[in-house]
Amino acid sequence: MIVGVDGSEPSLRAVDWAADEAALRGLPLRVVYASLWERYERAVFAAAEEKSEQILNGVFVAAAATRARKRAPDVEVSTQVIPDGPTTVLVREAHNATVLILGYRGRGDVAELLLGSVSLTVAGRADCPVIVVRGGHHDGEGTHRRVVLGIGEEAASANAVRFALEEAERRGTAVEAIHVWRRPAHEITGHPLLAGEPAQVHEQRAAEGLEAALREAPAGVELHKRTAEGSARKVLLEASHGADLLVVGARRRPGHFGLQLGLVAHTVLHHAACPVAVVPQHV
Numbered sequence: 001m002i003v004g005v006d007g008s009e010p011s012l013r014a015v016d017w018a019a020d021e022a023a024l025r026g027l028p029l030r031v032v033y034a035s036l037w038e039r040y041e042r043a044v045f046a047a048a049e050e051k052s053e054q055i056l057n058g059v060f061v062a063a064a065a066t067r068a069r070k071r072a073p074d075v076e077v078s079t080q081v082i083p084d085g086p087t088t089v090l091v092r093e094a095h096n097a098t099v100l101i102l103g104y105r106g107r108g109d110v111a112e113l114l115l116g117s118v119s120l121t122v123a124g125r126a127d128c129p130v131i132v133v134r135g136g137h138h139d140g141e142g143t144h145r146r147v148v149l150g151i152g153e154e155a156a157s158a159n160a161v162r163f164a165l166e167e168a169e170r171r172g173t174a175v176e177a178i179h180v181w182r183r184p185a186h187e188i189t190g191h192p193l194l195a196g197e198p199a200q201v202h203e204q205r206a207a208e209g210l211e212a213a214l215r216e217a218p219a220g221v222e223l224h225k226r227t228a229e230g231s232a233r234k235v236l237l238e239a240s241h242g243a244d245l246l247v248v249g250a251r252r253r254p255g256h257f258g259l260q261l262g263l264v265a266h267t268v269l270h271h272a273a274c275p276v277a278v279v280p281q282h283v
Helices: 010-026 045-073 086-096 118-125 152-169 199-213 232-239 263-271
Strands: 002-004 029-034 075-080 101-103 130-135 145-151 174-181 223-229 245-252 276-282
Touching: 002 010, 002 086, 002 276, 010 029, 010 045, 010 101, 010 152, 029 045, 029 086, 029 199, 075 118, 075 152, 086 101, 086 118, 101 118, 118 130, 118 263, 145 199, 145 232, 152 174, 152 245, 152 276, 174 199, 174 232, 199 223, 199 263, 232 245, 232 263, 263 276
Parallel strands: 002 029, 002 101, 029 075, 101 130, 145 174, 145 245, 174 223, 245 276
Antiparallel strands: 130 276
């Protein structure tokens, strides 16, 4: 389990979530801080080397580790300062991580509500599930209510479904699984020559897809299933209010570079009212 920190308040809230997550999973937690200072400025300002170590480890990393240990005393916590840019470091660390946890923005981001560039890029490129901790409502006081799961095409959802069910089982909370459907544009024109299948057919297909995606759900997990017509982005954003976690899938195509996030994942990462888990699916 890895949490990326940079000294910002959102990254400290990510530490809280990461400590809780590590405790639930019985895993050690590694606090990672990426420092370009270590690579470039140290060579120029060698006399400040000792002071720089004190700043980096004392203020950012050690403080985050102390916070994690206080929140989850039974979790083994380690720290690491890596001399490289945060995006490069975190994407690389994700290769061997169970889960990577980040704050929704860092010290360099000025928009209060929008996602920071590092969190967005890592969520769009990481090989492991990435949880971006939005908001500050998660208090760790046993108030878990539900995990919201957005189900899309099967090729992009299988890992997300598994992740959401396992999270809910660990937390002892319910899963609200949502499959959003839309009729093709030509079917809602009203023109008799362009009329297609009735809405009930599309809704039935969505319901069948929902059942198929959840057919291996553990018996102990409380499931609430629903289909909805409209925009998946809008439906999931509305469902995120009052939720503990929103889980969505993201395709990872071999040979493709840059962000590999669909519109739904991109939108909820920016605007959801609760933490968001982006779970990659290699297709």
